[in-house]
């Protein structure tokens with residue numbers, strides 16, 4: 360302890376950027392500490408899909424849009440794995456922090472509300488990018504899946520991460536139990552991604568299911584990633600990107616509203 | 627320093643379930659003072675403290691910390707809080723808990739690590755430095771909570787029942803340490819249910835009941851005013867009867 364009286368010291372200038380970086384670091388630290396659960400498990404399960412559906416059944420299914428089946432399903436599986444990872448990571452980290460109240464250490468800290476919001480999301484981005492990167496690296500040699508439009512991916516992958524990350528934040532803030540978080544994943548994200556055309560082209564469905572699929576927001580997520588990898592999709596890549604951008608914006612505004620007002624985060 | 631460490635005007639809080647915890651509370655804590663907040667369970671002490679630390683959405687009123695709005699970054703930087711309920715990050719070890727806390731408060735890694743080691747020694751947590759929070763005993767959690775509150779060298783330290791559940795040795799150790807901080811100019815706000823602790827430590831005491839300050843003075847001043855021999859007697863005459871004496875409000879000097 361210094362002998363100098365605190366009252367004589369100059370005020371410490373707040374360094375909100377540093378706080379934000381430490382919070383981001385904390386979130387990545389959490390992901391790495393639980394890496395078998397957070398990263399390895401989703402990679403293994405997506406690879407199983409590729410191997411079981413693609414490589415073993417793929418030979419019996421004719422090409423879709425000119426691509427062998429095992430290649431056709433890769434982008435959708437990567438989209439699904441990343442969306443689920445960022446969603447469940449952010450929902451559970453916020454939920455745990457609220458539940459144990461250690462979120463107070465962040466809520467009281469000298470940071471802006473948007474920095475708290477973003478900081479809690481960084482772990483999910485990190486986790487989803489690790490999964491997406493690993494799956495891409497493994498699927499390419501296994502199936503020969505190309506990356507035709509890397510720049511397009513650089514736009515839509517961040518939109519996917521931000522959108523589903525914000526969804527996780529919102530659910531983590533509203534959830535009363537852990538089951539609520541699982542529920543949204545199992546009843547909303549998972550089925551809608553399957554129905555969004557991970558395993559088939561919605562064109563093959565015929566009316567009215569093809570039209571109905573266009574009302575499914577996850578259809579655009581799958582289409583966007585498929586366009587990025589295969590330069591081919593059921594809808595215009597710009598429409599997919601626009602839908603992703605709108606979804607991400609709405610959810611980010613909602614999540615930020617919760618952080619700015621402290622609604623449900625503070626009594 | 628002319629500015630009060632803490633200046634609260636008309637602070638009100640009604641919880642979402644309708645409970646009125648604070649009804650227009652005013653309080654001024656001078657800079658550099660050692661201030662005790664006493665009152666029965668449910669009086670509103672924790673609610674008051676949470677509001678100061680931006681952990682609550684007040685329904686009315688204004689709070690200033692050294693003249694700055696309590697939600698400003700500069701005000702937040704100056705406050706250190708140890709909450710009543712231990713709330714430790716379950717993914718972090720003792721040392722990490724302290725270092726990350728320093729980081730959230732804007733300290734560099736080196737600065738934060740240095741302070742963390744200092745606090746680990748002060749609070750006798752050396753043997754547990756690499757143990758994660760859920761594996762600590764109740765008293766060890768309390769020590770870590772205090773270490774975390776003090777880590778970033780706040781000017782205003784707020785301790786909500788810091789000595790609940792700690793052993794005698796730490797209690798005395800803690801008293802000594804907090805006294806030294808106070809001598810160095812830190813403002814301390816403390817809540818406790820141990821009246822002898824309040825009497826031994828605090829220069830000024832506010833008694834809170836039903837979400838209002840019902841009396842405020844030095845321990846001796848309170849005893850004189852209420853013609854009491856001990857602080858306990860004052861407590862019994864004011865807040866303990868506060869529940870049945872809402873009607874006697876006028877007689878109680880505020």
Ligand SMILES: Nc1ncnc2c1ncn2[C@@H]1O[C@H](COP(=O)(O)OP(=O)(O)OP(=O)(O)O)[C@@H](O)[C@H]1O
Nearest residue numbers: 626641643645647666667668669670671672673674
């Ligand atoms: N989250 C909450 N929702 C609803 N009511 C609450 C909540 N937190 C506290 N209260 C109520 O507000 C009142 C004041 O509570 P508070 O925790 O501030 O008391 P306290 O003085 O700290 O008591 P104690 O000495 O027991 O810690 C109580 O009536 C309590 O039931």
Ligand SMILES: [Mg+2]
Nearest residue numbers: 671672673710
């Ligand atoms: Mg309390």
